[in-house]
Amino acid sequence: MNAQKKTDIPCPICGSGDFQVLYADTLGDRLPDFGYDFSPSHRLSFRTVRCEHCGHGYSSPLPADIYANYIDVEDAEYIRNREQRLMTAEKVLSVIRRLKPSGKLLDVGCATGDFLDAARKNYAAQGLELSTWAANIAAATGVRIHRQRLSEMQADEQYDIVTLWGVIEHFETPRKEIAEINRLLKTGGLLCLWTGDLDSWIARLLGKRWWYVQGQHIQMFTMGSLEKLMQESGFVRKKMERYPYVMSLRSIAKSLGRYKALGALARLLLDNRLWGDVRITLKLPGEMFGIFEKVAPAVKV
């Protein structure tokens, strides 16, 4: 796969061609890492711009067909954090269950299927995953995994809930993908998602060192650009709060590894035999957990 880039992309949310450059391209001819090993190359990214009209952040220009890169993704590091993802899933599901206690659920970008494992206790749960490696692991638990793109999903209006956990920032054309999700949802169905907020103080403070700045993240939403996209795609907001993320002290130390001095301090204080496995629930600024209800079909895009 070569990383040949196209020309400037108009804003995927409002269509404007006016933008300011937020962060320069650090990838050059390379493609980004599509895993979570937090190696130094993981931080390299495409040029990130911010729309002057709606404030949405996005990568531009981009090489053609980003999704083709996900087929071969394998990520051993991802497996290690399974326990904390299951605990996070339980917290998120307790919120969703209050709005819709049962029904048919599709987790888009389900990776190795941890959320599905938790969700299947209450829902008829299915996943969609492009990585062959991850889809095989998820399917081994007996849950149905669709190994195809959203645009290739056949049946309309069959799901009560569609979930996107850390996925919408990977979408190449978010307006099209959200329209496909609208098509798959029943009227009154819920779209539940988690993504970063480019307008949050932490994103502003950290700038290009904000943890969402990674080559594989090509959309950077704000509450405003997310709301605009959802409203114009036939959804109304039911809930917007901070995403509850369960992490062990050891994995917090690992995640902070991208910040040199802070990372060293965190390793010293957090990653040890006595309390490295202690888990805490983080509700960090800039981590949006939104639930939207489908009220109308999406306009064809």
Ligand SMILES: [Zn+2]
């Ligand atoms: Zn815009």
